Each structure stands twice: as C-alpha cells, then as structure tokens.
Amino acid sequence: KIFFAIFFMTLASGIFASPLHTKLKHNIIVDTDCSPGDIRAISILLSNPSVTVKAIMISEGKLSSDDGLKVVQNTLHQLDADTIPVVTWKQNSLKKYLSPADTQLTVICLGPLTGIGKELDDKIFRNKVEEIIWYIDSANPLKGFNYEYNKASADRLLNSGIRIDAISNTGDSGIFFDNDFLNFCSNSGTKLSQAICSTLTGLKNHGSSESGRLLLSEELAALFLGNHELFELSPLVSNPRIRYNMNYSSKA
Numbered sequence: 001k002i003f004f005a006i007f008f009m010t011l012a013s014g015i016f017a018s019p020l021h022t023k024l025k026h027n028i029i030v031d032t033d034c035s036p037g038d039i040r041a042i043s044i045l046l047s048n049p050s051v052t053v054k055a056i057m058i059s060e061g062k063l064s065s066d067d068g069l070k071v072v073q074n075t076l077h078q079l080d081a082d083t084i085p086v087v088t089w090k091q092n093s094l095k096k097y098l099s100p101a102d103t104q105l106t107v108i109c110l111g112p113l114t115g116i117g118k119e120l121d122d123k124i125f126r127n128k129v130e131e132i133i134w135y136i137d138s139a140n141p142l143k144g145f146n147y148e149y150n151k152a153s154a155d156r157l158l159n160s161g162i163r164i165d166a167i168s169n170t171g172d173s174g175i176f177f178d179n180d181f182l183n184f185c186s187n188s189g190t191k192l193s194q195a196i197c198s199t200l201t202g203l204k205n206h207g208s209s210e211s212g213r214l215l216l217s218e219e220l221a222a223l224f225l226g227n228h229e230l231f232e233l234s235p236l237v238s239n240p241r242i243r244y245n246m247n248y249s250s251k252a
Contacts (some may be wrong), residue, residue, distance in 0.1 A: 017074045017180050024050055024108055025050055025052070025160055026050060026051045026052070026225055026226060027054055027102060027104070027106070028045065028051055028053055028054065028057050028105065028106045028107070028108055028225070029051070029053075029054055029056070029057065029058075029105055029106075029107045030045065030053060030055075030056045030057070030107075030108045030110065031057045031059055031089075031106070031107060031108065031109045031110065031111065031113075031115055031116045032056065032057070032058060032059065032068065032072065032110045032111055033058070033059050033060065033061025033062045033063060033068060033110070033111030033112060033146075034058060034061070034062060034067070034068030034071045034072060034111075035061070035062040035063075035065045035110070035111065035217075035218065037076055037110070037135075037216075037217035037218035037219060038062075038110040038111065038218050039071065039072075039159075040158060040202040040218070040219050041108070041110055041135075041219050041221055041222040042056070042072070042075060042110075042222075043075065043079060044219060044222040044223070044231050045108065045222050045225070046076075046079050046081050047196065048222075048225075048226070050226060051225065051226075053081075053082075053084050054085075054097060054098060054102060054105065055084065055085040055086070055087065055094050055097045055098075056072055056084060056085070056086045056087075056114050057086075057087055057089055057094060057116065057119070058072060058077075058086065058087070058088045058089065059088075059089045059111050059112055059115035059116070060089070060112070060115075060149075061111040061112045061114075061145070061146075061149055062111065062112060062145075065088035065089060065090060066088065068088075068101060069086060069088055072086050082248075085097040089114065089115030089116075089119075093119065093122060093125070093126075094119050094125060095119075095122060095124055095125045098125075098128060099127045102126075102128060103128050103130075104130040105128050105129050105130060106129075106131050106132075106133060106225065107129055107131070107132045107133070108132075108133050108221055108222070108225065109132055109133065109134040109135070109146075109221075110135050110146075110151070110218040110221060111146055111149075112145070112146050112147075112149035112154065113134070113146070113150065113153050113154045113157045113158075114149070115149045116132070116155070116157070117153040117156060117157045118153075120157065120160065120162070126162075130162070130163070130164065131162070131163045132157075132162055132163070132164045132165070133164075133165050133167060133221050133224055133225060134146070134164055134165070134166050134167065134221070135166075135167050135168070135217065135218045135220065135221040136166050136167070136168055137168060137169075138165035138168055138170075139168060139236070140236060140243070140244050140246035142154075142158075158239065158242060159239065161241060162192075162241070162242060163241050163242075164234065164241065164242045164243070165224065165228075165242075165243050165244075165245075166242060166243065166244040166245075167220050167221045167224050167231065167244075167245055168220075168244065168245060169215055169216055169217060169220060170245060170246065170247060170248075189206055211213060224233050224245075229249060230248060230249050231245040231247075231248055231249065232245060232246050232248060232249055233245050233246070234246050
C-alpha cells in the first residue's frame with residue numbers, strides 16, 4: 001500500500017506524476033451524488049493535467065440533486081474551475097455541452113447509475129462514450145448503496161453492452177488515509193490538499209474512522225483513471241464486458 005500513500009502525497013503537493021496508462025489524455029464526464037468521497041474524487045480529477053472534465057452531472061443519491069448542485073458548484077469555485085458545466089440529471093442533456101469532436105469519452109460514475117443510464121438512452125450520446133468507471137462497494141456479488149439505490153437502472157445499464165470497470169475498496173485491509181497523510185495535507189499550501197484535509201478531518205471528528213484511519217472510497221475511481229495497472233481486474237463470468245478489481249497489484 002506504499003504506492004498509494006506516495007501517490008496521494010504527490011498529488012496533494014500539486015506535482016502530479018505522469019499517468020502510467022498508455023492513453024495520455026482523458027476527456028471525461030463525472031456523474032456524482034455528491035457524497036464526501038465524490039467531492040474528493042472530483043478534486044483529484046481536476047488536479048490531473050491529463051484529464052479534461054467536459055461536464056459534471058448531479059444524480060439523486062446521498063444528496064438531492066438540487067443540494068448536490070450547490071455543493072459541486074462551491075467546490076469548483078474553490079478550485080478555480082467554475083467554467084465546467086454542471087447540470088442535474090433532470091435538467092439539460094449532457095450532449096448539449098459536447099462538440100462533435102468529443103468522442104471516446106470516459107464516464108466516471110461515483111454514485112447510483114440512474115442519471116447516466118437516462119443519458120445513455122440517447123444514441124448520439126452513447127456513441128460518444130468509450131467506457132464507464134463506476135465506484136461500487138462490491139461488484140461480485142453486486143451490493144452497496146450505488147447499486148441498491150436504483151437496482152433497475154443499474155441492471156439495465158450493466159446489461160447494455162457498454163464496457164464498465166467496477167472499482168471497489170477491496171483486499172484484506174483495504175486502502176486508507178491515515179494521520180500521516182492528514183498531517184501532510186495540513187502542512188501543504190495547495191487548494192487541493194487543504195480541501196482534502198478539511199473533509200477528512202471532518203469525517204474523523206464525526207467518528208467515521210477507526211484507529212486514525214479513513215478508508216478510501218470514490219477516490220479510487222479517480223486513481224484508476226490512468227493507473228489501471230495498480231488494480232488486479234477480472235471480467236465477470238456472466239458478463240465479460242464488466243471488469244471488477246479483486247485486489248491491487250504488487251506495485252500498489
């Protein structure tokens with residue numbers, strides 16, 4: 001787990017390492033229900049110079065879409081990224097914010113699949129999407145809030161034939177932030193590190209940690225983008241178009 005600690009410390013210091021994956025540039029859409037882990041993941045994605053966020057869609061889930069819209073807009077303002085379009089899943093279609101050149105998009109789904117499932121009913125938008133990266137508590141078997149909130153939408157999308165990489169915090173002990181990382185962020189002057197420190201300290205103060213450790217969640221989906229080789233992936237026997245991470249590679 002040493003690599004993950006180094007990776008996040010490098011990220012928080014504002015010196016983002018070159019992505020390891022062969023695809024050097026990523027045009028993405030983020031679908032979020034605005035949990036604290038989602039906001040940290042969005043902050044991480046925005047700090048990566050190889051990533052261009054084309055739009056952010058707010059789905060129902062941990063927050064209502066209206067409340068989530070305010071949270072994301074405030075986050076973008078703090079990170080000087082106000083120009084990124086933000087819509088709720090009941091508002092304008094995402095394709096309104098895409099040009100004909102926007103193809104081979106990656107959709108980062110950090111919450112339930114309700115909103116992006118609705119968008120993918122549009123053939124023009126669907127043809128622009130190359131893959132979906134979805135954070136889920138467990139993909140094999142399927143379980144967790146991001147699946148159970150709207151099973152019907154999730155099942156329909158999971159069986160649509162789109163390539164999906166389902167990322168979870170797995171392994172014997174999981175991947176976590178600890179006090180050393182919090183102290184590092186606290187002493188760093190970057191906006192990203194201060195935002196991460198603030199949210200993680202808030203979780204600790206509300207009893208969301210044990211033994212000074214905070215398990216990563218949606219942040220792992222942001223890490224997976226461009227660093228696939230750190231995750232041990234396996235296709236589902238029932239649906240090879242869906243891969244899930246069983247564990248982390250020895251490099252992690």
